[in-house]
Amino acid sequence: MSERTATRDGGGRERRIREIVATARGKRPRFRDEIVTMAHGAGGKASQTLIEGLLEPAFGSAALAELGDAGAVDAGGAALALTTDSFVVRPIRFPGGSIGELAVNGTVNDLAVSAARPLALTVSLVLEEGLESDALRAEVEAMASAAGAAGVEVVAGDTKVVERGRCDSMYVCTTGLGARDGRASVGTRAIAPGDRVLVSGPVGSHGTAIMLARDDLGLDADVRSDTRSLWPAVDALLDAAGPHLRCMRDATRGGVASALNELARASAVAVTVREREVPVDPPVAAASELLGIDPMYIANEGVMVAFVAPEGADAALAALRASPGGERAAVVGEVADDPPGMVLVETPFGGSRVMDLLAGDPLPRIC
Template identity: 55%
Template structure:
């Protein structure tokens, strides 16, 4: 969700300067009326793996602890992956992300490539095109230099494909056994895509739900790469930049784009439940229309997982007004990698704050956001 903030540069005041009311020896006039500390709703006794899985526990952490303390008291926005910030009259898009995937390399990608694609995608679904990034590597003592070189090369290749420049960074080394080899943190800046305004508050009944391609590839690939399972699958992570598809859609249907999200941790179910709550509407999905590979479906059935909760790293969801839905879908399908895009559902008025799925067998079921952490450390 886009958050537009006005940044103001604080003025430097001398002893007799009344512009800010602050001097070196005089207390602030409102010091005796300091704000009461915000009431926190985060009551979990300790941090668990589920707090990083993108589901209900993650939301409790963000909304119950981070948002009350870190958001300004006059802000009605919630903390999100990316924000559009006004600086000196110009709008700049900004995002940050950390990558702790295990294993570092997996079929179809690796942590270095994932770090670039994930940052580009967070900006893209906020309605912005990435231009520059900075990166921090947290390296574990004993990591083979050949492993590090491979990830830096993977990152360089992904940057080139995305047309993004790396402009700075930092490196830290921690003791052996403290970082699973390597953690990567990125921050990216970009500029808004012309005509696109992404806001859950603009979503209306009748709007269509678009999905750019098959779900679950990344999460199941990671699971199979790290688990000793008797399950063979010709499956690769879907990690990629979704920006080309979003730019193509925007070129033809920008006025109709209401909201976008890349359904990473927690999958489609969590992303759409967050939207349903933010817009106070219902989202109806048609299970038969949701593209999914047989390998993903089979693995989920074998392991008792809901594919709607499985992470993706190269797909995006979009809510588009009905008059632009077919135009937007056609634009995505004509873009390389978007051939399997589908309209998978629509927005309803009731039941509010709920995601409902029409199943392949003629019934309906309510799908909640992810509870627990069936697949932690995936991105």
């Protein structure tokens, strides 16, 4: 193979270019854009420059440098985890959920995948002048019900109203406090070669449900958001394979592909994914096929990836499959040492390709 590539592609020069690209990729990204664009919110490379190039160096805390879903706080002997998230989804109600439910589950999940039992939430509401009270009431009830289901209390909150047009119906910010669980010691840098990569359920449902609910595509399909608390699944994982659990992440914006890239980078390992093993519901697969979007990059709100040492993988998979929404959990890949920081996909034909962070939002194909 090497000789073939060398004769075909000019070998040395192509390799050098690749090395330059790989080196540049490994460097800390710089935030050098003149203005903020929508790409900075898409969870891909532009978001990475904002977080790693501006926020993390400015705040400089050790907890933030972990780039986890929640930060560790130790207070008076208590091992706590703290996280926060803002929700700006349009439309605010969609098949399978609504902004209120997302706002609770999203923050609960950031704690859960940090192996922290969710304890308490704060809720801040930014409301647009003219929002119908019934819509607000429905979302508050959705939050209360999701919090009840996840076993967390809302202990503080805030409300602001802005002029019509200054926000889109309503924005919700939630902050969550959790108790780090002693059954596992997880971290973004704890992933090691040999670890198995698990996905907790079918990917891409939430983002597809939102795209369809916006009715921009003129497609009709029964796709529902997967929004749910991941704590029961994490609790089961901790019981079944706690000491073998290395790292978890909920695969929200940017999808499973982005989550794997972030973790491969943080742990300086290579992640290999077998595309065919990744569960995707048929309507989601059909919609993404039609649009030319890879479901691996579509947002989820109730799916996580988990890295488990090989000796714990079977128990972890069984625990996930027995938890709500985890029936189709699967082992989708493995961790290797080289090339560090990269995610590779094995194609069905025995080749492999890179699965990189996207530069911005996934784009539908034109023709």
